[in-house]
Amino acid sequence: MQSDKTIQAAIELTGVEKTFGRQKVLANINLSIAAGKTTIIVGGSGQGKSVILKHMLGLVRPDRGMVEVFGKDLVRASKKELNQIRMEFGVLFQNAALFDSMTVYDNVALPLRERTKLTETEIRAKVREKLDMMDLIESDDKYPAQLSGGMKKRVGLARALVLNPKVVFFDEPTTGLDVSRSNEIYRLFHKTQSQLNYTAVIVSHDVPKIFKLADYVALLAEGEIQGVMSPEAFQLSDHPLIRRYVEETMGPIYSSAKEEAGLYESA
């Protein structure tokens, strides 16, 4: 099962188009998210990265095209089917989107209370396990407004993971955090993914650091996905838009294979 499934696509977008008002945000998106892997979507601000994420979650319907999750078309799915698919999802929102009138504990417990038939004792065990994983066990009776930005994200992550989802979406997981806080998020991401084996889709600005986590990097520019490839291949790509993006964010890349190719041949 492992070897088959890992190559399969968990999510597949085909020819997705979306226009808001008069502005065409997504022109023709073709993207396949490999199951069990981490795919990072990068691109300039306002290119519609979050919009792609919202399509995958079924929050936004495409004007044209298909969004398939585990082989099911979200556009044609009924509300019930959509909710069934979403049971497999965990989402960490950009600003964590915690329920601000509930405590940390209740925030994390909510999916369990609403979506499962577990007893309050079982829920307690699961919530504490996740809070423990995020080093939040002492803050469980605090309200979101009493937490720092990094803690909010960790609560958001605990809530996203509490149903042991198959796919976890991260919308700008480290935006607004300082270096050590974002390293902490990355560490927790790494830890939880190796424990829970979920497929991860990350939208991020944090280039090149985010590349360390990635199995695949996809660049969104001009309303299209310009290519999905490994971080190494991405940084060395000849594709003009990818090359420009890499140089803008990381400076010119020195690659012995490219720059010294002539050298070795002549020698």
Place this chain on the structure above:
Amino acid sequence: MGLSKPFEKLGDSCLSFLEQSGRMGIFLFSCLLNLIKPPYPLFPVIRQAHFIGVRSVFVILFTGAFTGMVLGLQGYYTLSKFGSEGLLGSAVALSLIRELGPVLTALMVVGRAGSAICAEIGIMRNSEQIDALECMAIDPYKYLLAPKFLAGIVAVPLLTCIFDVIGILGGYLVGVVLLDVNGGTFFQGMYASVEWQDIEMGIVKSLVFGLLIIWIAAAKGFFLHLEKSGGFGAEGVSRTTTDAVVLSSVSVLVWDYLISAIML
């Protein structure tokens, strides 16, 4: 080109009006549908009913008492011109039960609970909390909105009843205790003139108002992001809440007339 501009604008506003009406209609339908669909979690409804109902009781007692008292005062003044102070009881009771009770209660609930519901849901929409609910496969209609509707439909008629009773007592206080109208006549006139029809009208009105208030407040907050004037940030929430309060108050008065006209 220049000529077609006004027509474009007209068409644009017609379309957006239709779109908004359709959205509101579908919203109400989904909320009511989720009210009927099992499961029926009791606790959220009780919590909302506590917020909309119990915590409005003090305001309702206060406004009810003073409304009844001023009715007693003004009624006495008017009726004494015709020498028919004996009708004070029925005048106070009828105007309270048929009109003032439901309308003033509804307006108080708009101010207290309607604004709070709109702001609460608006902020949840603004900070992606509603998106988060949907992503957890928790239906916001079922989880967030249906309990508020049920609570509103239950609480507003009950508050109206309290308003009526306290109002009649206030009228009694002014008419009988202060202005020396005969107490027996006050109540006898009331018994004789108030019929089941009058009570029915009051109840129907308050039921409709309860639904109307929650509908407008919840829908305005829920669709904050689709507001044409831009529903962003704190200002968006405050503007939308104001809109919701004004719209609900006006709707209450308009529907008050319509229901009176239909039921008379």
